[in-house]
Amino acid sequence: MENETLQLFVVGINYKTSTVSEREILQINRKEISSALNYFNSRKEVEGVVIVSTCNRLEFYLTLKQDAQPFTVVNDFFFEKKKISIKQKQNLFYIYSDTEVALHLFKVITGLDSMLLGEYQVQGQIKEAYSLACSQKSADKILHKLFHAAFRVGKNVRSKTKIGSGKQSLSGVAFQIIKEKIRKEDVITIVGVNQNTKIIAEKLHNHGFMHLICVNRTLYKAEELAEKYNGLAFDLDNLHEPLIISKCIFSCTGSADYIINSDILNHSYSKSRNPSLIVDMAVPRDINPDGINKEIEIIDLEGLKKYLNVQKSDIENDIPLANKIISDEVKIFEVWNESQKDDYLGVFAEKVESIRLQLLDETKLQVSEEELLLLDKFSRSLLHRMKSTITQTMLLNNELQEK
DSSP: OOGGGEEEEEEEEETTTSOHHHHHTTOOOHHHHHHHHHHHHHOTTEEEEEEEEOSSEEEEEEEEETTOOHHHHHHHHHHHHHSOOOGGGGGGOEEEETHHHHHHHHHHHTTTTSSSTTOSHHHHHHHHHHHHHHHTTOOOHHHHHHHHHHHHHHHHHHHHSSTTTTOOOHHHHHHHHHHHHSOTTSOEEEEOOSHHHHHHHHHHHHTTOOOEEEEESSHHHHHHHHHHTTOEEEEGGGTHHHHTTOSEEEEOOOOSSOSBOHHHHHHHHHHHOOOOEEEEOOSSOSBOOTTOOTTSEEEOHHHHGGGOOOOOHHHHHTHHHHHHHHHHHHHHHHHHHHHTTOTTTHHHHHHHHHHHHHHHHHHTTTSOHHHHHHHHHHHHHHHHHHHHHHHHHHHHHHHHHHO
């Protein structure tokens, strides 16, 4: 298939466009990703796909053949695999194409598009999403280029700015909440074994919270985490036992259904006044809030928003620099993508664009902002005309040689 018949898209839904309850019915957990990738691979109009699924976003990066409709392709997936139609929910989704996709992904991987500015976990989540796509052979040439460029952007922004330097994460914010509301001598139960629960367990233990209980569907995983912090371990079937002695519950699993309901919580609270605080970071949510005693405080991802009072001043000062890094990489990706149609100069296009941007960067201190914009426009036009002239000359030479 010729490159000119392919187009890059992202179809996504995130914390800005939807609530937790709107996202959780659409969520694709890690165990379902391979099946989802295989579905898209089976579609004749799909050349490549990477699926990014986190607690705050679900995004489908797609390379589609000519005239394919990205939202239709994604809607077909939900209808066929999950028996859900998203046609009536289209307002919750955003759709970007070509270089807009690059700009969006670069902001996501740097934490500029996160609920918590500079969140660092998202970079690992995107790497995992790309790795899964590679293992299923679902990423085509364009997506390989896009995601490798994104990894470079993420590394550059984090090394050249303060964004992400403090390793901000939503688990870190959850820890701050627990630290403020729960005493160190209280028992805390952590439900689930994954990156988020490991972060919270480590933070709690390092700050003097010594009474930790780990709960997981698979007991040996809970035992491994509990052993590391001298805690206790239970499986989900015996969750009622730690609930009755735990002042706080932190839950973050990949379950498709609620794992804790009002009956077990209200029974526990009536006997021991425990738990008094629940932090639910799962999407879909682990705790069904319906009918729970009003004395039990429940904070989910929506509730975390009001606690995001992180010191932002130093980080925000570096946003323009981060945006400059992203903008340059978007331009390089755009040139690379367009160059795929050029048999003569395509191999040089990306390098030439990098040099152009480097020269502009070296010049910016010597000219005004208006003059820099003129130089940018001039250099783009110059390269375009040179490219056109060289291509025409090479075509003419080829014709002469054939005669």
